[in-house]
Amino acid sequence: MNASEPGSVITAANDALRRDFPLKPFAIRHGLAGHPLLTLPRIAQLAAELPRDLIEYNSGKVAISQDPDAIPTVDLDPVEVVKRIETAGAWMVLKRVENAPEYRRLIEDALLSVARARGFESLRDAGFEQIEGFLFVSSPNSTTPFHLDSEDNFFVQIHGEKFFTIYDNRDRRLVAEDEIERSMTKHRNLKFDESFAPRGTEFHMFGGDGCFVPYQWPHWVRTAGSHSISMAITWKTREVRRANDLHFFNSMLRGLGWPQKPPGAQPAFDAVKLAFYRTGTTAVRPLRASMTMRRILRRIALGKRANYYLKDA
Structure with a gap:
Protein backbone atom coordinates (compact mmCIF):
# COMPACT_ATOMS: atom_id res chain seq x y z
CA MET A 1 0.00 0.00 0.00
CA THR A 237 -9.90 -7.77 14.97
CA ARG A 238 -9.82 -11.57 15.26
CA GLU A 239 -10.76 -11.22 18.94
CA VAL A 240 -13.74 -8.99 18.14
CA ARG A 241 -14.98 -11.32 15.40
CA ARG A 242 -14.78 -14.22 17.85
CA ALA A 243 -16.72 -12.34 20.53
CA ASN A 244 -19.35 -11.23 18.01
CA ASP A 245 -19.90 -14.75 16.72
CA LEU A 246 -20.36 -15.99 20.26
CA HIS A 247 -22.81 -13.18 21.06
CA PHE A 248 -24.85 -14.08 17.98
CA PHE A 249 -24.90 -17.79 18.81
CA ASN A 250 -25.66 -17.09 22.47
CA SER A 251 -28.59 -14.95 21.37
CA MET A 252 -29.97 -17.82 19.28
CA LEU A 253 -29.62 -20.22 22.21
CA ARG A 254 -31.23 -17.71 24.58
CA GLY A 255 -34.17 -17.52 22.18
CA LEU A 256 -34.57 -21.28 22.52
CA GLY A 257 -34.65 -20.97 26.29
CA TRP A 258 -30.96 -21.74 26.93
CA PRO A 259 -29.34 -18.52 28.21
CA GLN A 260 -25.56 -18.60 28.05
CA LYS A 261 -22.67 -17.15 30.01
CA PRO A 262 -20.86 -14.26 28.27
CA PRO A 263 -17.93 -14.90 25.91
CA GLY A 264 -14.80 -15.80 27.88
CA ALA A 265 -16.58 -17.24 30.92
CA GLN A 266 -16.37 -20.84 29.64
CA PRO A 267 -13.47 -21.01 27.16
CA ALA A 268 -13.78 -24.70 26.30
CA PHE A 269 -17.53 -24.48 25.67
CA ASP A 270 -16.98 -21.23 23.72
CA ALA A 271 -14.71 -23.14 21.33
CA VAL A 272 -17.40 -25.77 20.68
CA LYS A 273 -20.10 -23.16 20.09
CA LEU A 274 -17.81 -21.13 17.84
CA ALA A 275 -16.95 -24.12 15.65
CA PHE A 276 -20.63 -25.03 15.25
CA TYR A 277 -21.73 -21.47 14.50
CA ARG A 278 -18.97 -20.77 11.97
CA THR A 279 -19.61 -24.01 10.12
CA GLY A 280 -23.22 -22.95 9.62
CA THR A 281 -22.48 -19.36 8.60
CA THR A 282 -19.77 -20.43 6.15
CA ALA A 283 -22.32 -22.58 4.33
CA VAL A 284 -24.73 -19.67 3.77
CA ARG A 285 -22.16 -16.91 3.09
CA PRO A 286 -22.26 -17.29 -0.73
CA LEU A 287 -26.01 -16.65 -0.65
CA ARG A 288 -25.47 -13.15 0.73
CA ALA A 289 -24.40 -11.82 -2.66
CA SER A 290 -28.11 -11.43 -3.49
CA MET A 291 -30.06 -8.64 -1.76
CA THR A 292 -33.19 -10.80 -1.81
CA MET A 293 -31.36 -13.64 -0.09
CA ARG A 294 -29.84 -11.25 2.45
CA ARG A 295 -33.35 -10.18 3.41
CA ILE A 296 -34.53 -13.78 3.71
CA LEU A 297 -31.49 -14.85 5.75
CA ARG A 298 -31.84 -11.88 8.10
CA ARG A 299 -35.48 -12.77 8.68
CA ILE A 300 -34.69 -16.43 9.36
CA ALA A 301 -31.79 -15.68 11.70
CA LEU A 302 -32.98 -12.51 13.41
CA GLY A 303 -36.78 -12.59 13.24
CA LYS A 304 -39.54 -10.90 11.30
CA ARG A 305 -38.40 -7.38 12.27
CA ALA A 306 -34.86 -7.87 10.98
CA ASN A 307 -35.53 -5.88 7.79
CA TYR A 308 -37.27 -3.00 9.59
CA TYR A 309 -35.33 -0.33 7.68
CA LEU A 310 -36.63 -1.65 4.33
CA LYS A 311 -40.30 -1.18 5.17
CA ASP A 312 -40.56 1.66 2.65
CA ALA A 313 -38.74 -0.22 -0.14
Missing part, protein backbone atom coordinates in the same frame (compact mmCIF):
# COMPACT_ATOMS: atom_id res chain seq x y z
CA ASN A 2 1.18 3.53 -0.74
CA ALA A 3 1.90 6.00 2.01
CA SER A 4 -1.25 7.50 3.45
CA GLU A 5 -2.32 10.76 1.85
CA PRO A 6 -1.85 13.86 4.04
CA GLY A 7 -5.58 14.64 3.79
CA SER A 8 -6.57 11.33 5.37
CA VAL A 9 -4.26 11.39 8.41
CA ILE A 10 -5.80 10.76 11.84
CA THR A 11 -3.97 12.14 14.87
CA ALA A 12 -4.58 12.23 18.63
CA ALA A 13 -3.25 14.51 21.35
CA ASN A 14 -1.06 13.47 24.27
CA ASP A 15 -0.04 10.16 22.73
CA ALA A 16 -3.54 8.72 23.22
CA LEU A 17 -3.06 6.33 20.28
CA ARG A 18 -0.39 4.56 22.31
CA ARG A 19 -1.75 5.12 25.83
CA ASP A 20 -5.53 4.57 25.54
CA PHE A 21 -6.11 2.68 22.30
CA PRO A 22 -8.16 0.45 22.10
CA LEU A 23 -9.50 0.43 25.68
CA LYS A 24 -10.73 4.00 26.26
CA PRO A 25 -12.34 6.74 24.14
CA PHE A 26 -10.29 9.80 23.22
CA ALA A 27 -10.48 12.80 20.91
CA ILE A 28 -8.85 12.76 17.48
CA ARG A 29 -8.18 15.19 14.64
CA HIS A 30 -8.26 14.29 10.95
CA GLY A 31 -7.77 15.77 7.49
CA LEU A 32 -10.95 14.46 5.83
CA ALA A 33 -13.16 17.55 6.17
CA GLY A 34 -13.88 18.88 2.69
CA HIS A 35 -12.75 15.72 0.90
CA PRO A 36 -14.59 15.48 -2.47
CA LEU A 37 -15.92 12.00 -1.65
CA LEU A 38 -17.55 13.37 1.50
CA THR A 39 -19.63 16.21 0.02
CA LEU A 40 -23.42 16.12 -0.30
CA PRO A 41 -23.45 15.82 -4.15
CA ARG A 42 -21.06 12.84 -4.06
CA ILE A 43 -22.96 11.22 -1.18
CA ALA A 44 -26.21 11.61 -3.14
CA GLN A 45 -24.53 9.81 -6.05
CA LEU A 46 -23.42 7.04 -3.69
CA ALA A 47 -26.97 6.73 -2.33
CA ALA A 48 -28.18 6.13 -5.89
CA GLU A 49 -25.56 3.43 -6.44
CA LEU A 50 -25.71 1.42 -3.20
CA PRO A 51 -28.02 -1.60 -2.80
CA ARG A 52 -31.14 -0.44 -0.99
CA ASP A 53 -30.54 -2.69 2.02
CA LEU A 54 -27.30 -0.80 2.69
CA ILE A 55 -29.17 2.46 3.27
CA GLU A 56 -31.13 3.19 6.43
CA TYR A 57 -32.94 6.40 7.25
CA ASN A 58 -35.74 7.80 9.39
CA SER A 59 -36.77 10.99 11.13
CA GLY A 60 -34.08 12.63 13.24
CA LYS A 61 -36.74 13.74 15.75
CA VAL A 62 -36.38 10.79 18.09
CA ALA A 63 -35.71 10.23 21.78
CA ILE A 64 -32.38 9.22 23.31
CA SER A 65 -34.15 6.09 24.59
CA GLN A 66 -36.19 5.51 21.42
CA ASP A 67 -38.64 2.62 21.09
CA PRO A 68 -37.58 0.83 17.87
CA ASP A 69 -41.22 0.10 17.03
CA ALA A 70 -42.17 3.79 17.12
CA ILE A 71 -39.45 5.43 15.02
CA PRO A 72 -41.05 8.04 12.71
CA THR A 73 -40.24 7.70 9.03
CA VAL A 74 -39.37 10.18 6.28
CA ASP A 75 -41.39 10.08 3.05
CA LEU A 76 -38.51 10.68 0.63
CA ASP A 77 -36.28 8.39 -1.41
CA PRO A 78 -32.63 8.11 -0.29
CA VAL A 79 -31.21 10.51 -2.89
CA GLU A 80 -33.80 13.17 -2.02
CA VAL A 81 -33.02 12.79 1.67
CA VAL A 82 -29.39 13.71 0.97
CA LYS A 83 -30.27 16.57 -1.36
CA ARG A 84 -32.77 18.04 1.11
CA ILE A 85 -30.90 17.18 4.30
CA GLU A 86 -30.90 20.77 5.61
CA THR A 87 -34.72 20.73 5.82
CA ALA A 88 -35.69 17.02 5.63
CA GLY A 89 -35.65 16.43 9.40
CA ALA A 90 -33.87 13.14 8.70
CA TRP A 91 -31.09 10.86 9.89
CA MET A 92 -29.40 8.55 7.36
CA VAL A 93 -26.59 6.01 7.28
CA LEU A 94 -25.01 4.60 4.13
CA LYS A 95 -23.47 1.27 5.11
CA ARG A 96 -20.43 -0.63 3.85
CA VAL A 97 -19.23 2.24 1.67
CA GLU A 98 -15.85 0.50 1.41
CA ASN A 99 -17.45 -1.60 -1.34
CA ALA A 100 -16.82 1.41 -3.59
CA PRO A 101 -13.07 1.29 -4.40
CA GLU A 102 -12.45 5.02 -3.96
CA TYR A 103 -14.03 5.00 -0.50
CA ARG A 104 -12.03 1.92 0.46
CA ARG A 105 -8.81 3.73 -0.45
CA LEU A 106 -9.86 6.71 1.64
CA ILE A 107 -10.66 4.55 4.67
CA GLU A 108 -7.52 2.43 4.39
CA ASP A 109 -5.31 5.52 4.06
CA ALA A 110 -6.83 6.96 7.23
CA LEU A 111 -6.27 3.74 9.18
CA LEU A 112 -2.76 3.36 7.82
CA SER A 113 -1.89 6.73 9.36
CA VAL A 114 -3.03 5.33 12.72
CA ALA A 115 -1.11 2.09 12.22
CA ARG A 116 2.11 3.99 11.50
CA ALA A 117 1.61 6.33 14.45
CA ARG A 118 1.47 3.21 16.60
CA GLY A 119 4.68 1.79 15.10
CA PHE A 120 3.26 -0.64 12.52
CA GLU A 121 3.98 -0.70 8.79
CA SER A 122 0.74 -2.26 7.58
CA LEU A 123 -2.95 -2.48 8.42
CA ARG A 124 -2.73 -6.21 9.05
CA ASP A 125 0.21 -5.84 11.43
CA ALA A 126 -1.83 -3.28 13.39
CA GLY A 127 -4.82 -5.67 13.60
CA PHE A 128 -7.06 -3.64 11.26
CA GLU A 129 -9.10 -6.38 9.58
CA GLN A 130 -12.62 -6.51 8.12
CA ILE A 131 -12.45 -2.76 7.50
CA GLU A 132 -15.80 -1.05 6.86
CA GLY A 133 -17.11 2.48 6.45
CA PHE A 134 -20.46 4.03 7.41
CA LEU A 135 -21.44 7.50 6.17
CA PHE A 136 -23.93 9.51 8.24
CA VAL A 137 -25.95 12.44 6.96
CA SER A 138 -28.22 14.18 9.48
CA SER A 139 -30.50 17.19 9.48
CA PRO A 140 -30.09 19.98 12.04
CA ASN A 141 -31.14 19.12 15.61
CA SER A 142 -31.29 15.37 14.99
CA THR A 143 -30.68 12.61 17.53
CA THR A 144 -29.11 9.19 17.15
CA PRO A 145 -30.56 7.12 20.04
CA PHE A 146 -28.54 5.34 22.71
CA HIS A 147 -26.97 2.20 21.22
CA LEU A 148 -23.74 0.25 20.94
CA ASP A 149 -21.70 -1.04 18.00
CA SER A 150 -19.86 -4.33 17.80
CA GLU A 151 -16.65 -3.05 16.28
CA ASP A 152 -13.98 -0.48 17.10
CA ASN A 153 -14.54 2.88 15.44
CA PHE A 154 -12.75 6.09 14.56
CA PHE A 155 -15.67 8.48 14.19
CA VAL A 156 -14.80 11.53 12.09
CA GLN A 157 -16.89 14.69 11.81
CA ILE A 158 -16.80 16.13 8.28
CA HIS A 159 -19.32 18.99 8.36
CA GLY A 160 -21.50 20.62 11.00
CA GLU A 161 -21.57 20.56 14.78
CA LYS A 162 -22.14 17.35 16.71
CA PHE A 163 -22.23 16.21 20.35
CA PHE A 164 -21.13 12.59 20.80
CA THR A 165 -21.48 11.06 24.29
CA ILE A 166 -19.88 7.69 25.09
CA TYR A 167 -20.52 5.59 28.22
CA ASP A 168 -18.26 3.16 30.05
CA ASN A 169 -20.00 -0.23 30.20
CA ARG A 170 -17.06 -2.50 30.92
CA ASP A 171 -18.71 -3.82 34.09
CA ARG A 172 -22.08 -4.31 32.30
CA ARG A 173 -23.92 -2.12 34.84
CA LEU A 174 -25.48 0.02 32.10
CA VAL A 175 -26.17 -2.61 29.44
CA ALA A 176 -26.40 -6.24 30.54
CA GLU A 177 -25.22 -9.21 28.50
CA ASP A 178 -28.70 -10.17 27.29
CA GLU A 179 -29.29 -6.59 26.10
CA ILE A 180 -26.00 -6.65 24.20
CA GLU A 181 -27.13 -9.83 22.46
CA ARG A 182 -30.51 -8.29 21.63
CA SER A 183 -28.96 -5.10 20.28
CA MET A 184 -26.76 -7.12 17.93
CA THR A 185 -29.52 -9.36 16.60
CA LYS A 186 -32.80 -7.42 16.83
CA HIS A 187 -32.41 -3.65 17.00
CA ARG A 188 -29.45 -1.61 18.15
CA ASN A 189 -31.43 0.91 20.29
CA LEU A 190 -30.95 0.56 24.04
CA LYS A 191 -32.81 1.91 27.06
CA PHE A 192 -31.22 5.05 28.48
CA ASP A 193 -31.54 6.30 32.03
CA GLU A 194 -30.37 9.70 33.32
CA SER A 195 -28.49 7.88 36.09
CA PHE A 196 -25.99 6.85 33.40
CA ALA A 197 -24.79 10.45 33.03
CA PRO A 198 -21.78 10.30 35.40
CA ARG A 199 -20.26 7.55 33.26
CA GLY A 200 -20.49 9.54 30.04
CA THR A 201 -17.74 11.37 28.15
CA GLU A 202 -18.98 14.04 25.73
CA PHE A 203 -17.05 15.02 22.59
CA HIS A 204 -18.08 18.34 21.05
CA MET A 205 -17.14 18.13 17.37
CA PHE A 206 -16.86 20.30 14.29
CA GLY A 207 -15.40 19.43 10.88
CA GLY A 208 -11.92 17.99 11.40
CA ASP A 209 -12.72 16.63 14.88
CA GLY A 210 -13.54 13.08 15.88
CA CYS A 211 -13.23 10.45 18.57
CA PHE A 212 -12.30 6.83 19.10
CA VAL A 213 -15.23 4.64 20.17
CA PRO A 214 -14.14 1.36 21.82
CA TYR A 215 -15.85 -1.94 21.08
CA GLN A 216 -19.35 -2.14 22.59
CA TRP A 217 -19.18 1.17 24.48
CA PRO A 218 -22.76 2.59 24.33
CA HIS A 219 -23.28 6.11 23.01
CA TRP A 220 -25.82 8.60 21.69
CA VAL A 221 -25.36 11.55 19.35
CA ARG A 222 -27.06 14.82 18.52
CA THR A 223 -26.47 17.45 15.86
CA ALA A 224 -26.72 21.21 16.32
CA GLY A 225 -28.07 23.95 14.05
CA SER A 226 -26.80 22.82 10.64
CA HIS A 227 -26.76 19.58 8.70
CA SER A 228 -24.07 17.09 9.63
CA ILE A 229 -21.85 14.77 7.62
CA SER A 230 -19.84 12.16 9.55
CA MET A 231 -18.15 8.85 8.92
CA ALA A 232 -17.47 5.83 11.10
CA ILE A 233 -14.24 4.09 10.10
CA THR A 234 -14.54 0.63 11.64
CA TRP A 235 -12.68 -2.66 11.77
CA LYS A 236 -12.90 -6.00 13.52
Whole structure:
Protein backbone atom coordinates (compact mmCIF):
# COMPACT_ATOMS: atom_id res chain seq x y z
CA MET A 1 0.00 0.00 0.00
CA ASN A 2 1.18 3.53 -0.74
CA ALA A 3 1.90 6.00 2.01
CA SER A 4 -1.25 7.50 3.45
CA GLU A 5 -2.32 10.76 1.85
CA PRO A 6 -1.85 13.86 4.04
CA GLY A 7 -5.58 14.64 3.79
CA SER A 8 -6.57 11.33 5.37
CA VAL A 9 -4.26 11.39 8.41
CA ILE A 10 -5.80 10.76 11.84
CA THR A 11 -3.97 12.14 14.87
CA ALA A 12 -4.58 12.23 18.63
CA ALA A 13 -3.25 14.51 21.35
CA ASN A 14 -1.06 13.47 24.27
CA ASP A 15 -0.04 10.16 22.73
CA ALA A 16 -3.54 8.72 23.22
CA LEU A 17 -3.06 6.33 20.28
CA ARG A 18 -0.39 4.56 22.31
CA ARG A 19 -1.75 5.12 25.83
CA ASP A 20 -5.53 4.57 25.54
CA PHE A 21 -6.11 2.68 22.30
CA PRO A 22 -8.16 0.45 22.10
CA LEU A 23 -9.50 0.43 25.68
CA LYS A 24 -10.73 4.00 26.26
CA PRO A 25 -12.34 6.74 24.14
CA PHE A 26 -10.29 9.80 23.22
CA ALA A 27 -10.48 12.80 20.91
CA ILE A 28 -8.85 12.76 17.48
CA ARG A 29 -8.18 15.19 14.64
CA HIS A 30 -8.26 14.29 10.95
CA GLY A 31 -7.77 15.77 7.49
CA LEU A 32 -10.95 14.46 5.83
CA ALA A 33 -13.16 17.55 6.17
CA GLY A 34 -13.88 18.88 2.69
CA HIS A 35 -12.75 15.72 0.90
CA PRO A 36 -14.59 15.48 -2.47
CA LEU A 37 -15.92 12.00 -1.65
CA LEU A 38 -17.55 13.37 1.50
CA THR A 39 -19.63 16.21 0.02
CA LEU A 40 -23.42 16.12 -0.30
CA PRO A 41 -23.45 15.82 -4.15
CA ARG A 42 -21.06 12.84 -4.06
CA ILE A 43 -22.96 11.22 -1.18
CA ALA A 44 -26.21 11.61 -3.14
CA GLN A 45 -24.53 9.81 -6.05
CA LEU A 46 -23.42 7.04 -3.69
CA ALA A 47 -26.97 6.73 -2.33
CA ALA A 48 -28.18 6.13 -5.89
CA GLU A 49 -25.56 3.43 -6.44
CA LEU A 50 -25.71 1.42 -3.20
CA PRO A 51 -28.02 -1.60 -2.80
CA ARG A 52 -31.14 -0.44 -0.99
CA ASP A 53 -30.54 -2.69 2.02
CA LEU A 54 -27.30 -0.80 2.69
CA ILE A 55 -29.17 2.46 3.27
CA GLU A 56 -31.13 3.19 6.43
CA TYR A 57 -32.94 6.40 7.25
CA ASN A 58 -35.74 7.80 9.39
CA SER A 59 -36.77 10.99 11.13
CA GLY A 60 -34.08 12.63 13.24
CA LYS A 61 -36.74 13.74 15.75
CA VAL A 62 -36.38 10.79 18.09
CA ALA A 63 -35.71 10.23 21.78
CA ILE A 64 -32.38 9.22 23.31
CA SER A 65 -34.15 6.09 24.59
CA GLN A 66 -36.19 5.51 21.42
CA ASP A 67 -38.64 2.62 21.09
CA PRO A 68 -37.58 0.83 17.87
CA ASP A 69 -41.22 0.10 17.03
CA ALA A 70 -42.17 3.79 17.12
CA ILE A 71 -39.45 5.43 15.02
CA PRO A 72 -41.05 8.04 12.71
CA THR A 73 -40.24 7.70 9.03
CA VAL A 74 -39.37 10.18 6.28
CA ASP A 75 -41.39 10.08 3.05
CA LEU A 76 -38.51 10.68 0.63
CA ASP A 77 -36.28 8.39 -1.41
CA PRO A 78 -32.63 8.11 -0.29
CA VAL A 79 -31.21 10.51 -2.89
CA GLU A 80 -33.80 13.17 -2.02
CA VAL A 81 -33.02 12.79 1.67
CA VAL A 82 -29.39 13.71 0.97
CA LYS A 83 -30.27 16.57 -1.36
CA ARG A 84 -32.77 18.04 1.11
CA ILE A 85 -30.90 17.18 4.30
CA GLU A 86 -30.90 20.77 5.61
CA THR A 87 -34.72 20.73 5.82
CA ALA A 88 -35.69 17.02 5.63
CA GLY A 89 -35.65 16.43 9.40
CA ALA A 90 -33.87 13.14 8.70
CA TRP A 91 -31.09 10.86 9.89
CA MET A 92 -29.40 8.55 7.36
CA VAL A 93 -26.59 6.01 7.28
CA LEU A 94 -25.01 4.60 4.13
CA LYS A 95 -23.47 1.27 5.11
CA ARG A 96 -20.43 -0.63 3.85
CA VAL A 97 -19.23 2.24 1.67
CA GLU A 98 -15.85 0.50 1.41
CA ASN A 99 -17.45 -1.60 -1.34
CA ALA A 100 -16.82 1.41 -3.59
CA PRO A 101 -13.07 1.29 -4.40
CA GLU A 102 -12.45 5.02 -3.96
CA TYR A 103 -14.03 5.00 -0.50
CA ARG A 104 -12.03 1.92 0.46
CA ARG A 105 -8.81 3.73 -0.45
CA LEU A 106 -9.86 6.71 1.64
CA ILE A 107 -10.66 4.55 4.67
CA GLU A 108 -7.52 2.43 4.39
CA ASP A 109 -5.31 5.52 4.06
CA ALA A 110 -6.83 6.96 7.23
CA LEU A 111 -6.27 3.74 9.18
CA LEU A 112 -2.76 3.36 7.82
CA SER A 113 -1.89 6.73 9.36
CA VAL A 114 -3.03 5.33 12.72
CA ALA A 115 -1.11 2.09 12.22
CA ARG A 116 2.11 3.99 11.50
CA ALA A 117 1.61 6.33 14.45
CA ARG A 118 1.47 3.21 16.60
CA GLY A 119 4.68 1.79 15.10
CA PHE A 120 3.26 -0.64 12.52
CA GLU A 121 3.98 -0.70 8.79
CA SER A 122 0.74 -2.26 7.58
CA LEU A 123 -2.95 -2.48 8.42
CA ARG A 124 -2.73 -6.21 9.05
CA ASP A 125 0.21 -5.84 11.43
CA ALA A 126 -1.83 -3.28 13.39
CA GLY A 127 -4.82 -5.67 13.60
CA PHE A 128 -7.06 -3.64 11.26
CA GLU A 129 -9.10 -6.38 9.58
CA GLN A 130 -12.62 -6.51 8.12
CA ILE A 131 -12.45 -2.76 7.50
CA GLU A 132 -15.80 -1.05 6.86
CA GLY A 133 -17.11 2.48 6.45
CA PHE A 134 -20.46 4.03 7.41
CA LEU A 135 -21.44 7.50 6.17
CA PHE A 136 -23.93 9.51 8.24
CA VAL A 137 -25.95 12.44 6.96
CA SER A 138 -28.22 14.18 9.48
CA SER A 139 -30.50 17.19 9.48
CA PRO A 140 -30.09 19.98 12.04
CA ASN A 141 -31.14 19.12 15.61
CA SER A 142 -31.29 15.37 14.99
CA THR A 143 -30.68 12.61 17.53
CA THR A 144 -29.11 9.19 17.15
CA PRO A 145 -30.56 7.12 20.04
CA PHE A 146 -28.54 5.34 22.71
CA HIS A 147 -26.97 2.20 21.22
CA LEU A 148 -23.74 0.25 20.94
CA ASP A 149 -21.70 -1.04 18.00
CA SER A 150 -19.86 -4.33 17.80
CA GLU A 151 -16.65 -3.05 16.28
CA ASP A 152 -13.98 -0.48 17.10
CA ASN A 153 -14.54 2.88 15.44
CA PHE A 154 -12.75 6.09 14.56
CA PHE A 155 -15.67 8.48 14.19
CA VAL A 156 -14.80 11.53 12.09
CA GLN A 157 -16.89 14.69 11.81
CA ILE A 158 -16.80 16.13 8.28
CA HIS A 159 -19.32 18.99 8.36
CA GLY A 160 -21.50 20.62 11.00
CA GLU A 161 -21.57 20.56 14.78
CA LYS A 162 -22.14 17.35 16.71
CA PHE A 163 -22.23 16.21 20.35
CA PHE A 164 -21.13 12.59 20.80
CA THR A 165 -21.48 11.06 24.29
CA ILE A 166 -19.88 7.69 25.09
CA TYR A 167 -20.52 5.59 28.22
CA ASP A 168 -18.26 3.16 30.05
CA ASN A 169 -20.00 -0.23 30.20
CA ARG A 170 -17.06 -2.50 30.92
CA ASP A 171 -18.71 -3.82 34.09
CA ARG A 172 -22.08 -4.31 32.30
CA ARG A 173 -23.92 -2.12 34.84
CA LEU A 174 -25.48 0.02 32.10
CA VAL A 175 -26.17 -2.61 29.44
CA ALA A 176 -26.40 -6.24 30.54
CA GLU A 177 -25.22 -9.21 28.50
CA ASP A 178 -28.70 -10.17 27.29
CA GLU A 179 -29.29 -6.59 26.10
CA ILE A 180 -26.00 -6.65 24.20
CA GLU A 181 -27.13 -9.83 22.46
CA ARG A 182 -30.51 -8.29 21.63
CA SER A 183 -28.96 -5.10 20.28
CA MET A 184 -26.76 -7.12 17.93
CA THR A 185 -29.52 -9.36 16.60
CA LYS A 186 -32.80 -7.42 16.83
CA HIS A 187 -32.41 -3.65 17.00
CA ARG A 188 -29.45 -1.61 18.15
CA ASN A 189 -31.43 0.91 20.29
CA LEU A 190 -30.95 0.56 24.04
CA LYS A 191 -32.81 1.91 27.06
CA PHE A 192 -31.22 5.05 28.48
CA ASP A 193 -31.54 6.30 32.03
CA GLU A 194 -30.37 9.70 33.32
CA SER A 195 -28.49 7.88 36.09
CA PHE A 196 -25.99 6.85 33.40
CA ALA A 197 -24.79 10.45 33.03
CA PRO A 198 -21.78 10.30 35.40
CA ARG A 199 -20.26 7.55 33.26
CA GLY A 200 -20.49 9.54 30.04
CA THR A 201 -17.74 11.37 28.15
CA GLU A 202 -18.98 14.04 25.73
CA PHE A 203 -17.05 15.02 22.59
CA HIS A 204 -18.08 18.34 21.05
CA MET A 205 -17.14 18.13 17.37
CA PHE A 206 -16.86 20.30 14.29
CA GLY A 207 -15.40 19.43 10.88
CA GLY A 208 -11.92 17.99 11.40
CA ASP A 209 -12.72 16.63 14.88
CA GLY A 210 -13.54 13.08 15.88
CA CYS A 211 -13.23 10.45 18.57
CA PHE A 212 -12.30 6.83 19.10
CA VAL A 213 -15.23 4.64 20.17
CA PRO A 214 -14.14 1.36 21.82
CA TYR A 215 -15.85 -1.94 21.08
CA GLN A 216 -19.35 -2.14 22.59
CA TRP A 217 -19.18 1.17 24.48
CA PRO A 218 -22.76 2.59 24.33
CA HIS A 219 -23.28 6.11 23.01
CA TRP A 220 -25.82 8.60 21.69
CA VAL A 221 -25.36 11.55 19.35
CA ARG A 222 -27.06 14.82 18.52
CA THR A 223 -26.47 17.45 15.86
CA ALA A 224 -26.72 21.21 16.32
CA GLY A 225 -28.07 23.95 14.05
CA SER A 226 -26.80 22.82 10.64
CA HIS A 227 -26.76 19.58 8.70
CA SER A 228 -24.07 17.09 9.63
CA ILE A 229 -21.85 14.77 7.62
CA SER A 230 -19.84 12.16 9.55
CA MET A 231 -18.15 8.85 8.92
CA ALA A 232 -17.47 5.83 11.10
CA ILE A 233 -14.24 4.09 10.10
CA THR A 234 -14.54 0.63 11.64
CA TRP A 235 -12.68 -2.66 11.77
CA LYS A 236 -12.90 -6.00 13.52
CA THR A 237 -9.90 -7.77 14.97
CA ARG A 238 -9.82 -11.57 15.26
CA GLU A 239 -10.76 -11.22 18.94
CA VAL A 240 -13.74 -8.99 18.14
CA ARG A 241 -14.98 -11.32 15.40
CA ARG A 242 -14.78 -14.22 17.85
CA ALA A 243 -16.72 -12.34 20.53
CA ASN A 244 -19.35 -11.23 18.01
CA ASP A 245 -19.90 -14.75 16.72
CA LEU A 246 -20.36 -15.99 20.26
CA HIS A 247 -22.81 -13.18 21.06
CA PHE A 248 -24.85 -14.08 17.98
CA PHE A 249 -24.90 -17.79 18.81
CA ASN A 250 -25.66 -17.09 22.47
CA SER A 251 -28.59 -14.95 21.37
CA MET A 252 -29.97 -17.82 19.28
CA LEU A 253 -29.62 -20.22 22.21
CA ARG A 254 -31.23 -17.71 24.58
CA GLY A 255 -34.17 -17.52 22.18
CA LEU A 256 -34.57 -21.28 22.52
CA GLY A 257 -34.65 -20.97 26.29
CA TRP A 258 -30.96 -21.74 26.93
CA PRO A 259 -29.34 -18.52 28.21
CA GLN A 260 -25.56 -18.60 28.05
CA LYS A 261 -22.67 -17.15 30.01
CA PRO A 262 -20.86 -14.26 28.27
CA PRO A 263 -17.93 -14.90 25.91
CA GLY A 264 -14.80 -15.80 27.88
CA ALA A 265 -16.58 -17.24 30.92
CA GLN A 266 -16.37 -20.84 29.64
CA PRO A 267 -13.47 -21.01 27.16
CA ALA A 268 -13.78 -24.70 26.30
CA PHE A 269 -17.53 -24.48 25.67
CA ASP A 270 -16.98 -21.23 23.72
CA ALA A 271 -14.71 -23.14 21.33
CA VAL A 272 -17.40 -25.77 20.68
CA LYS A 273 -20.10 -23.16 20.09
CA LEU A 274 -17.81 -21.13 17.84
CA ALA A 275 -16.95 -24.12 15.65
CA PHE A 276 -20.63 -25.03 15.25
CA TYR A 277 -21.73 -21.47 14.50
CA ARG A 278 -18.97 -20.77 11.97
CA THR A 279 -19.61 -24.01 10.12
CA GLY A 280 -23.22 -22.95 9.62
CA THR A 281 -22.48 -19.36 8.60
CA THR A 282 -19.77 -20.43 6.15
CA ALA A 283 -22.32 -22.58 4.33
CA VAL A 284 -24.73 -19.67 3.77
CA ARG A 285 -22.16 -16.91 3.09
CA PRO A 286 -22.26 -17.29 -0.73
CA LEU A 287 -26.01 -16.65 -0.65
CA ARG A 288 -25.47 -13.15 0.73
CA ALA A 289 -24.40 -11.82 -2.66
CA SER A 290 -28.11 -11.43 -3.49
CA MET A 291 -30.06 -8.64 -1.76
CA THR A 292 -33.19 -10.80 -1.81
CA MET A 293 -31.36 -13.64 -0.09
CA ARG A 294 -29.84 -11.25 2.45
CA ARG A 295 -33.35 -10.18 3.41
CA ILE A 296 -34.53 -13.78 3.71
CA LEU A 297 -31.49 -14.85 5.75
CA ARG A 298 -31.84 -11.88 8.10
CA ARG A 299 -35.48 -12.77 8.68
CA ILE A 300 -34.69 -16.43 9.36
CA ALA A 301 -31.79 -15.68 11.70
CA LEU A 302 -32.98 -12.51 13.41
CA GLY A 303 -36.78 -12.59 13.24
CA LYS A 304 -39.54 -10.90 11.30
CA ARG A 305 -38.40 -7.38 12.27
CA ALA A 306 -34.86 -7.87 10.98
CA ASN A 307 -35.53 -5.88 7.79
CA TYR A 308 -37.27 -3.00 9.59
CA TYR A 309 -35.33 -0.33 7.68
CA LEU A 310 -36.63 -1.65 4.33
CA LYS A 311 -40.30 -1.18 5.17
CA ASP A 312 -40.56 1.66 2.65
CA ALA A 313 -38.74 -0.22 -0.14
